[in-house]
Amino acid sequence: MGFFNPAFWMYVCVITGIYTIMALGLYVQFSLAGLPNFGHVAFMAVAAYAMAILVIRYEVPLIAASFAGVAAAIALAFLLGIPTLRLRSDYLAIATVAAGEIVRYLAMNLPDITGGPVGSMAMLGPTRLAMYNNGWQEMLDSLRNSLAPLWGAAPSRDAVTALLVWGMAILLLALLWRLEASPWGRVQKGIREDDIAVAAIGKNVVAFKMQALILGAVMGGVAGILLALQIGVFSPDDYQPTLTFYAYLILILGGMNRVWAIPIGAALFSLLYSGTRFLNFFPLSLFDSGSRAFLRLFLVGLLLVLFMALRPQGLMGSRRELLLEK
Amino acid sequence: MWQQLAQLIVNGVITGTILALTGVGATLVFGIQRIANFAHGEYLTFAAYLGLILNSALGLDLLSATLGAMLGTAALAVALHLLVLKPLRGRGLVAMSLVTVGLGLMLRDAVFILAGPQIRQLRIDETVVYDLRLVRISPGQAVAVAITLVVAPSLALFLARTPLGKAMRAVADNRALAEISGIDVDRIGTYVWLLAGGLAGIGGVLFAVVQGSFDPTLGFQVLFLIFTTVVLGGIGSAYGALVGGFVLGLVMEVSTWSGFAGGLEARFKPVLAFVALILLLLYRPQGLFGKARVL
Numbered sequence: 135m136g137f138f139n140p141a142f143w144m145y146v147c148v149i150t151g152i153y154t155i156m157a158l159g160l161y162v163q164f165s166l167a168g169l170p171n172f173g174h175v176a177f178m179a180v181a182a183y184a185m186a187i188l189v190i191r192y193e194v195p196l197i198a199a200s201f202a203g204v205a206a207a208i209a210l211a212f213l214l215g216i217p218t219l220r221l222r223s224d225y226l227a228i229a230t231v232a233a234g235e236i237v238r239y240l241a242m243n244l245p246d247i248t249g250g251p252v253g254s255m256a257m258l259g260p261t262r263l264a265m266y267n268n269g270w271q272e273m274l275d276s277l278r279n280s281l282a283p284l285w286g287a288a289p290s291r292d293a294v295t296a297l298l299v300w301g302m303a304i305l306l307l308a309l310l311w312r313l314e315a316s317p318w319g320r321v322q323k324g325i326r327e328d329d330i331a332v333a334a335i336g337k338n339v340v341a342f343k344m345q346a347l348i349l350g351a352v353m354g355g356v357a358g359i360l361l362a363l364q365i366g367v368f369s370p371d372d373y374q375p376t377l378t379f380y381a382y383l384i385l386i387l388g389g390m391n392r393v394w395a396i397p398i399g400a401a402l403f404s405l406l407y408s409g410t411r412f413l414n415f416f417p418l419s420l421f422d423s424g425s426r427a428f429l430r431l432f433l434v435g436l437l438l439v440l441f442m443a444l445r446p447q448g449l450m451g452s453r454r455e456l457l458l459e460k
Numbered sequence: 461m462w463q464q465l466a467q468l469i470v471n472g473v474i475t476g477t478i479l480a481l482t483g484v485g486a487t488l489v490f491g492i493q494r495i496a497n498f499a500h501g502e503y504l505t506f507a508a509y510l511g512l513i514l515n516s517a518l519g520l521d522l523l524s525a526t527l528g529a530m531l532g533t534a535a536l537a538v539a540l541h542l543l544v545l546k547p548l549r550g551r552g553l554v555a556m557s558l559v560t561v562g563l564g565l566m567l568r569d570a571v572f573i574l575a576g577p578q579i580r581q582l583r584i585d586e587t588v589v590y591d592l593r594l595v596r597i598s599p600g601q602a603v604a605v606a607i608t609l610v611v612a613p614s615l616a617l618f619l620a621r622t623p624l625g626k627a628m629r630a631v632a633d634n635r636a637l638a639e640i641s642g643i644d645v646d647r648i649g650t651y652v653w654l655l656a657g658g659l660a661g662i663g664g665v666l667f668a669v670v671q672g673s674f675d676p677t678l679g680f681q682v683l684f685l686i687f688t689t690v691v692l693g694g695i696g697s698a699y700g701a702l703v704g705g706f707v708l709g710l711v712m713e714v715s716t717w718s719g720f721a722g723g724l725e726a727r728f729k730p731v732l733a734f735v736a737l738i739l740l741l742l743y744r745p746q747g748l749f750g751k752a753r754v755l
Contacts, residue, residue, distance in 0.1 A: 170554045172498075217741035224553065224695055225741060227496055228687045235684045236734040243727045375680075379561050386558075428572035435565025442559045443548055 178358025476709025491632025491696025507664025537657025
């Protein structure tokens with residue numbers, strides 16, 4: 135794929151939308167409520183696997199299975215939230231790290247249910263390989279047909295995917311924007327700054343934290359399902375722990391406490407991340423393509439360190455409202 | 461069956477030591493520097509590859525290689541502290557942890573680029589087996605046990621008896637109180653990285669020995685076990701991590717014993733650690749030895 139290939143840009147567009155939803159989930163938990171979630175990927179993976187297992191093994195329709203996937207992410211949020219939300223935030227951080235690893239580990243080691251390291255491919259068996267995506271492709275096709283009169287010609291499947299993903303992303307973004315300005319959002323920000331003070335004026339701090347955790351888990355679940363559908367046949371390796379840190383990098387790139395900047399951060403990150411494959415000129419051509427994948431992750435790490443060091447509020451964040459000083 | 465149990469206990473003690481040593485380092489860093497060090501696993505990886513270079517390329521024996529890896533990793537930890545983490549101090553737990561996430565990514569992928577993704581082995585003669593009637597141990601394991609028997613008690617002694625060890629525990633326990641008692645908190649901060657790096661260095665080589673073969677994800681795979689050890693012992697409690705690591709290592713290995721209704725399948729060992737973590741947080745959130753300080 136060349137740099138000027140429209141398919142590349144369509145891919146960047148779709149993945150940016152998915153990353154936006156993923157980072158929105160982290161925004162609720164971290165930027166708004168101050169919950170350090172280092173295992174956001176767990177919610178994504180649980181939702182994706184629950185959806186895929188229901189669709190493939192039990193032939194549940196895609197939409198219903200997706201809702202069940204999100205419900206699974208909510209269940210995980212309860213499992214993690216109940217023991218940790220009463221404690222110092224350090225404990226949530228560690229429990230979520232562990233959860234992210236365990237979900238991936240289980241997916242790897244329960245091949246009868248999840249397909250093991252091969253992923254959803256093995257779940258299907260060769261004869262039913264086509265079935266898993268059928269629901270998704272049919273949905274895309276029916277959307278294409280209904281969009282055809284508006285467009286003139288039926289848009290490509292990728293375009294419809296992009297439209298669908300971005301529709302959802304914008305909807306969730308608008309919802310969050312409203313929520314942040316609402317009394318609920320103000321309580322969350324208060325908890326972020328000083329939870330004892332909020333408890334003292336009679337708010338149920340643990341319940342508010344739980345709501346933020348769950349809302350973030352829902353968005354993470356939606357992002358996880360969309361990612362699974364976009365990849366098609368996915369495996370545990372598509373839900374590496376590093377995905378969580380991409381979400382943090384997106385928040386930082388956009389602006390730690392600017393909800394409208396998240397799509398900008400996601401776009402920047404997707405471009406940087408997907409675009410590095412074009413970095414094949416000298417001196418970088420000294421690395422073979424295998425090493426360049428690692429070089430890419432190395433650069434992600436470097437970017438994270440540089441941003442945290444030099445501009446912790448993010449490109450468009452406000453320094454004044456910087457919870458990181460806590 | 462009893463032979464299997466004895467064997468599992470030996471394995472458990474070795475795994476437990478590794479977790480205890482790395483856990484003590486991580487928990488002291490957590491307590492003193494207020495950093496959840498996500499790069500801690502990568503210190504182990506770094507140590508394993510340093511050990512590999514010393515052991516395979518330069519032909520040193522395993523003990524000297526471990527010593528070299530320990531010194532090298534301690535130097536790395538202190539260098540990162542002085543160059544990166546110390547100048548950024550005071551930015552809060554999450555910000556500092558994200559910096560270590562970035563450092564960890566850089567370290568891991570630097571190892572990937574420089575050493576390649578292929579699986580490596582330390583130069584240990586795997587064909588020799590010492591038969592001790594009840595257990596059979598390989599030379600690698602023998603070295604691991606020997607290191608265990610020396611390092612773990614001396615670490616406990618260091619923390620309990622030496623002024624530096626006491627000072628470290630004091631700062632981890634209550635920074636302000638330690639400072640007004642005349643402890644140079646800044647200096648302790650550097651020493652604690654030296655200690656954590658050295659212990660991670662030993663742990664990394666031991667992990668490489670015990671696993672037999674390893675690749676650059678070695679450290680990252682055990683990071684969450686190290687964190688579990690830290691919580692198990694109570695965040696900031698050095699003794700807690702020492703005991704917690706042994707308990708976790710033993711429980712994980714012995715759970716596969718066939719005496720327990722056939723035993724747990726080996727691949728579910730890490731899941732057991734996770735279940736233990738959640739149960740602990742539910743019923744004894746301050747850890748086995750931590751002080752209750754719940755909001």
